Amino acid sequence: xxxxxxxSPSLSVQEGRISILNCDYTNSMFDYFLWYKKYPxxxxxxxxxxxxxxxxxxxxxFTVFLNKSAKHLxxxxxxxxxxxxxxxxxxxxxxxxTASKLTxxxxxxxxVTL
Amino acid sequence: xxxxxxxxxxxxxxRGQDVALRCDPISGHVSLFWYQQALGQxxxxxxxxxxEAQLDKSGLPSDRFFAERPEGSVSTxxxxxxxxxxxxxxxxxSRFRGDTQYFGPGTRLTVL
Numbered sequence: 001x002x003x004x005x006x007x008s009p010s011l012s013v014q015e016g017r018i019s020i021l022n023c024d025y026t027n028s029m030f031d032y033f034l035w036y037k038k039y040p041x042x043x044x045x046x047x048x049x050x051x052x053x054x055x056x057x058x059x060x061x062f063t064v065f066l067n068k069s070a071k072h073l074x075x076x077x078x079x080x081x082x083x084x085x086x087x088x089x090x091x092x093x094x095x096x097x098t099a100s101k102l103t104x105x106x107x108x109x110x111x112v113t114l
Numbered sequence: 115x116x117x118x119x120x121x122x123x124x125x126x127x128x129r130g131q132d133v134a135l136r137c138d139p140i141s142g143h144v145s146l147f148w149y150q151q152a153l154g155q156x157x158x159x160x161x162x163x164x165x166e167a168q169l170d171k172s173g174l175p176s177d178r179f180f181a182e183r184p185e186g187s188v189s190t191x192x193x194x195x196x197x198x199x200x201x202x203x204x205x206x207x208s209r210f211r212g213d214t215q216y217f218g219p220g221t222r223l224t225v226l
Contacts (some may be wrong), residue, residue, distance in 0.1 A: 004156075032213045043118070043182050043205055043217035044157070093213050100213060101170065103145065104156030 003027045004092050014111055019077040022110050023090030026071065032093035035064060035075045037086045044089055048075070050095035059083070080112045116140070120206050126224045127196045128150035129148045135221045140206030144191050149205040157205050157218060163189060168187055196225045 031052040036044035090105040149157035159173040165186035183189040207215035
């Protein structure tokens with residue numbers, strides 16, 4: 001049962017354009033969402049997060065939008081740069097007692113072309 | 115160092131061998147997590163420590179997997195009698211407070 005889904009395994013965008021990566025979730029108990037970026041042979045690097053009490057969070061070129069009623073979030077990168085080419089993982093947080101484990105999607109590979 | 119470090123970065127084991135994977139969290143981070151990432155998948159939760167206490171081990175796939183963090187800092191993930199399906203990247207993450215976990219580079223385990 002995949003609780004966090006990234007239905008697009010890959011995305012190609014031209015440099016300077018907007019990249020939009022999507023993520024859907026099924027567990028209504030999730031209350032914190034994160035995006036990680038991963039280069040080959042490296043661990044995931046934290047990018048941006050959003051609490052369920054908000055619907056938007058912005059950090060420079062990166063904006064995350066949350067639509068709780070649709071159980072959907074998206075990451076916008078504008079303008080896209082070649083260095084943004086990586087695999088992007090959406091993750092959601094389940095707080096059960098003192099634990100706070102992350103549930104990840106399967107990732108979307110973004111390629112930013114010149 | 116400033117980030118989470120893991121060793122070894124790569125490990126090749128023959129089926130049936132025991133392996134030990136080490137994680138050095140960011141200094142001062144009380145929470146430590148282990149995840150397993152299979153090829154083409156996202157990381158999957160294995161276990162969680164708060165200081166030296168293992169508070170959640172619900173993701174460990176079998177009793178061949180064992181994790182410890184005896185002094186509340188460095189952690190070791192041990193896999194006994196490795197099998198081919200154990201081949202994956204094992205990621206360690208640490209957290210000070212809040213909900214952001216910071217990941218190490220991972221250990222790629224290949225079981226032949």
